[in-house]
Amino acid sequence: MRTSPLLTDLYELTMLAGYLQEGLSEEPATFDLFFRSNPFEGGYAVFAGLEPALAALEQLRFAEDELAYLKSLNLFRPAFLDYLRTFRFRGTVVAPPEGTVVFANTPLLSVSGTLAEAQFVETLLLNLVNFSTLVATKAARIVHAAGDDASVLEFGLRRAQGPDGGLTVARAACIGGVTSTSNVLAGQTFGLPLRGTHAHSWVMAFPDELAAFRAYADAFPHNCILLIDTYDTLQSGLPHALAVAAELRAQGHELYGVRIDSGDLAYLSREVRQAFDRAGYPAVKIVASNELDEFVIDSIRDEGGCVDIYGVGTRLATCAGRGGGALGGVYKLVECCGLPRLKVTSDMAKATLPGRKRVLRAINPDGGYLQDILALDVDDPLAPGDTVYDPSNPLQHTLLAATATLRDLRTAVMVDGKRTRVAEPLDALTARCREELARLPQGCLRFINPHRYKVSLSPTLNALRNQLIAERSSTI
């Protein structure tokens, strides 16, 4: 699917026109895409959205109707519109693979190329990476809350931000560990497993609930999940579902499950579980839904709820709630015309980190992740035992453990505007995310006041930054 190059903020085009006119457009530049605090006030994020971003970069070009529209704005000179006609992205993108666990201040994508091309793709990349990373992170949190014995079904399409908001949700949620979706188009597009039940309206369309259940079992004898809360879960839905379970068994089938969509899900799921177990149906699955998120699922499990599948919609699709809503990803110039660049502000946490960088992950001998270190791309021979620095407060520094090994988190995934490898299958991204989370310090997975995983600066990067801040201060 083509992404229009007009899917951008106007200022990307005006800056491009300005750089061209000022003779700067072909200067070399590097931008870092990063976020300043972990989403959901959590201990980590799950990187996602890379493949859609690379696909959009690779096919970036202006069609004639788009150039005609830009001309109609009476804002740009003819020479600029001619320039756009052959404009392509031919730069380099360095990034970790999707499913990698990442942290605040870590450059996710670094984009190098001409100032023109590297600047122009800002909005596009932020649009495609910010939301996918947010959803993958939310999904990972929800899957963690659900535990190893339950699975999570995504059905947020009706609350998503338009058609492809829903598609983005399904793909990113899968990276974060959600095992199925209700979104049929996502199933077709990404090969995701589909799952669904029926709506209350199915029950209401029949003279009574038992007739509705019988009809659904008749239509889907192999795959029947009955929604049991239309009238009264324990008084009506449960006995009717038990009756249909017996009828199905008499026909040689087994009822797959029941869904509870309202009420006290911990209590109701315990009662329903007991009733099916006592009646000889221990394999019947219990699906629970209704404004679920990681916190609600946590409390259901705390109270001994017996849920096999959590259906999660709105709160996954919108990622609303504390520390959510949006990933605050930004895209900042870090090198231009061969020189490192810095934005300083009165708030040290908002000052940028200059220069082209490597992201190194320090790994314990047991395979556990220790901390990440940002170092310069060249002339920065970092080694275990070195002192590394907190990015917000240079007075805070630690020694990099001598037993740690260092792994470069990122590779050049696009060179000269071409992807360097084929897209990984989605299940590989899901597996990576699962493995990465297992190697994190346990406390990072906590929902409330998680352990803060350290992201530090190498001595060389720290010194460069301090030097640029000092120079900048002296020129104001």
Add this chain to the structure above:
Amino acid sequence: MRTSPLLTDLYELTMLAGYLQEGLSEEPATFDLFFRSNPFEGGYAVFAGLEPALAALEQLRFAEDELAYLKSLNLFRPAFLDYLRTFRFRGTVVAPPEGTVVFANTPLLSVSGTLAEAQFVETLLLNLVNFSTLVATKAARIVHAAGDDASVLEFGLRRAQGPDGGLTVARAACIGGVTSTSNVLAGQTFGLPLRGTHAHSWVMAFPDELAAFRAYADAFPHNCILLIDTYDTLQSGLPHALAVAAELRAQGHELYGVRIDSGDLAYLSREVRQAFDRAGYPAVKIVASNELDEFVIDSIRDEGGCVDIYGVGTRLATCAGRGGGALGGVYKLVECCGLPRLKVTSDMAKATLPGRKRVLRAINPDGGYLQDILALDVDDPLAPGDTVYDPSNPLQHTLLAATATLRDLRTAVMVDGKRTRVAEPLDALTARCREELARLPQGCLRFINPHRYKVSLSPTLNALRNQLIAERSSTI
């Protein structure tokens, strides 16, 4: 742009297959799309998303590759897939025009047709109406906060949920009163006015800020907005912008404006305003941005901030925050096989309202809106002076003012699957929203504890509902 019919929850397809198999698919049915509480804990919502929804209904059909995908699921019988090959939406849709102010419990869309077609479009309609209505409402709140002397620019694309999330935001925000967008594709698609400035990276790409400002003014002398907070707003950005303002004037141009994107926006905007006024540039516009929403804008104005244009991004595009994130729109069966239908639960607020309905707005002689009344579509001759009932608590009832006139809020916007009129231009929707808000009781516009606009039931609808609840209780 075609919307795939697979953009739906799996259960819409399984229910469709089930209705077909049970011989119910061609029975007449009506569904109401409504929400149960106003978004943002506010006093109203602005209805939006109708045109995209009608366009999607009109072109709903299954392509061969989509049928092949459904076949590959091994879930559906061949007869059902044949049925889908000629499946169309040929029903009727009743709705208010976009830009209408609406309230909790009001049916927005009512969809009548065969049970099959009316059920199947549930997810699609919710996806297209929920988010647009949420954004239009948020935009109206933000525009109200900005007041009559300032305008609002939308630039949330980088935080939106994927490409067409950003498009949906721009269109719906325009209905709510936002006057321009930074999203170039939205400009092309909907004819919206575009506006933009430049990024911090523009400033950082030059040797110093003054050189960067001069270059931007050189490139866009007629339309130059300078971002003045890259290094220090008052010490650096402001004097440099003043210098460029003078240089532009010497060339016969005027600086259009400056943008402040960090710091104390109320204080900084006052200082910047004074400086430009004193220097003889009272027409220079001040643009403010940085995590703005209706509450922040309110406080900036309370503190005497001098902002001409509020740039609003993340909090409009995501609608996150108190009572936000998602509009809880639902789609409920209200009539089937010629009989009214009801979902009852232990929570009266979640019980549905049976039957096909009119939505009547009671209007005072001065044109002000008094309350809305839901009445049955037929045999319900409501008149001023009648007693009307609260939908959550039948003990609460009021008299409909004798001086009120009643206006039917909705018309049949689609009959037999065809739109009954051409799409209204967007500026007509914006104008309608503005006029509607002016006719609301003032207290409904308040952000904190707003006046609760009454939505009541006609005596006939109330009696029908009570009767159905009593019947349902006696059968459990």
